[in-house]
Amino acid sequence: MRRLLFGILVVGVFVGSCAGDPPEVPLGPDGEPDPVLADGRAVYAKHCAACHGRSGGGGQGPRLNNGAVVGAYPDIDDQVAVVADGKGTMPSFAERLTDRQIAAVTRYTREVLS
Numbered sequence: 272m273r274r275l276l277f278g279i280l281v282v283g284v285f286v287g288s289c290a291g292d293p294p295e296v297p298l299g300p301d302g303e304p305d306p307v308l309a310d311g312r313a314v315y316a317k318h319c320a321a322c323h324g325r326s327g328g329g330g331q332g333p334r335l336n337n338g339a340v341v342g343a344y345p346d347i348d349d350q351v352a353v354v355a356d357g358k359g360t361m362p363s364f365a366e367r368l369t370d371r372q373i374a375a376v377t378r379y380t381r382e383v384l385s
């Protein structure tokens with residue numbers, strides 16, 4: 272019985288570390304998260320995390336966090352264009368997301384996943 276409980280605990284910790292929501296947007300000086308970044312987080316959770324990982328660590332798509340996108344795209348507009356137009360096997364999001372949502376999720380990957 273104790274081994275069973277231990278097994279459940281181990282599986283629970285493992286699943287918990289893989290699943291779940293993307294990192295929270297830090298609170299600003301007014302005690303509120305930047306609303307654009309909060310929108311970006313919601314878009315990321317729904318449309319991007321499945322391929323790029325919950326925290327942007329990569330998966331089917333490449334790593335976006337730890338400075339990867341800022342390094343690859345010093346100009347944010349170039350990164351916005353990848354999300355809007357798609358790249359390789361990554362789908363285009365121009366039809367599914369508004370320009371504001373694409374800008375918001377791009378900022379989220381640069382500033383929160385960073």
Ligand code: HEC
Nearest residue numbers: 318319322331332333343350353354358359360361364376
């Ligand atoms: C179906 C899987 C999939 C989904 C969903 C997806 N991507 Fe991607 N993404 C990829 C793949 C694969 C690449 C690599 C394309 C290549 O270089 O050929 C990529 C590349 C990128 C790149 C360029 C990375 C680089 O280093 O050049 C960015 C930025 C990016 N994705 C952002 C996003 C965002 C933001 C979303 C959600 C709106 C998203 N992706 C959704 C699969 C996906």
